[in-house]
Amino acid sequence: MEDFVAIDDARTIPIEEYLGTIPSEGYRRAETSGLTDFALFFLDLMARNFRVSIEVPPVFVRTTSRVGAEVNPLGFIVVTAGMINHCLDAKWPQAYEILGNKAPAVVGENLVARLGMAWVVGHEFTHMFHFHHEVERRLGNKKSVQRAFEHDADLCATAGIFRLLQHMFGQVMSDTDIRRYASFVLFWIIRSIPDNNNGAGIHPSFSERFFHISLKLAILQENSSEIPDPNARHPRTIARIDAILEAAVACEHAYQQRNGFSGGSYFTEWRKYLSVNGHTSITRDWSKVSPWVQWLSGNQVDMPTSILDQRKIVLEERRAKKLKRKKQSLARVKNRPR
Numbered sequence: 001m002e003d004f005v006a007i008d009d010a011r012t013i014p015i016e017e018y019l020g021t022i023p024s025e026g027y028r029r030a031e032t033s034g035l036t037d038f039a040l041f042f043l044d045l046m047a048r049n050f051r052v053s054i055e056v057p058p059v060f061v062r063t064t065s066r067v068g069a070e071v072n073p074l075g076f077i078v079v080t081a082g083m084i085n086h087c088l089d090a091k092w093p094q095a096y097e098i099l100g101n102k103a104p105a106v107v108g109e110n111l112v113a114r115l116g117m118a119w120v121v122g123h124e125f126t127h128m129f130h131f132h133h134e135v136e137r138r139l140g141n142k143k144s145v146q147r148a149f150e151h152d153a154d155l156c157a158t159a160g161i162f163r164l165l166q167h168m169f170g171q172v173m174s175d176t177d178i179r180r181y182a183s184f185v186l187f188w189i190i191r192s193i194p195d196n197n198n199g200a201g202i203h204p205s206f207s208e209r210f211f212h213i214s215l216k217l218a219i220l221q222e223n224s225s226e227i228p229d230p231n232a233r234h235p236r237t238i239a240r241i242d243a244i245l246e247a248a249v250a251c252e253h254a255y256q257q258r259n260g261f262s263g264g265s266y267f268t269e270w271r272k273y274l275s276v277n278g279h280t281s282i283t284r285d286w287s288k289v290s291p292w293v294q295w296l297s298g299n300q301v302d303m304p305t306s307i308l309d310q311r312k313i314v315l316e317e318r319r320a321k322k323l324k325r326k327k328q329s330l331a332r333v334k335n336r337p338r
């Protein structure tokens, strides 16, 4: 998420202290407390799911209206009051309006806000347990490296949200419907984060981020018995992509109806993005960084084979075949009766 520069008089304080600053009348304090409790619970769940090698970090709040989150070098996560308020106040339609009657019927009114905040802290936690700061020391502070970190953090947080939703709704919803609901939740929280849509700096544009989040939601294994399909070749994965994109497009339609078309049309942007191979360039950045992440964190890092790697494989196969033919023809020459 956006790093912020401490030039205002904002303070970084523990959650409890922050809650004390919210007027106790009305629901706001209880809502905020529910949101932060859920975020802390999510970090524990992620730590177990990813078998992380570090302690679950504490979360602090920075008292600024700017919408952001970051990892503090001292080893804790900071979310801004602006980010908390963004999650609580983001306006989303009811899930059934977008996803039909397959959406979870038991949704508490704040579930989207809570899952959104969980995703935000999960993103920051990934920067920590995948040792991105250590990788940066080795590879340098290049834009491509930074973008790869953001990509990794987005996708791990997304995987965490999917596992949480499986845990919550696995008994009552189909696997595909859970994936569609995850897409719905993340859409409404990430779509409206300020300064998220221009692709400037290290953060990819919303369009790019959401494209990869959707792809991740499709390739995540339902359970450990499912054969991994990181390159989305299996018909089951392709069917999931269709179902998730349909949900995403319905969300974008609803968003544009509410907000007008000034935010741009993501359907055409996605097409443009695919046509200039934008989706492979960030994957290529990630494939350069991921071996370091895997080595430092001890985590198995799943990723699609990048186009470069695929080309390398094809070239190696060709070279091997050529070598084999050469050997065979040499053997024939040798064995020819004289």
Ligand SMILES: [Zn+2]
Binding pocket: 001, 123, 124, 127, 149, 150, 153
């Ligand atoms: Zn980040």
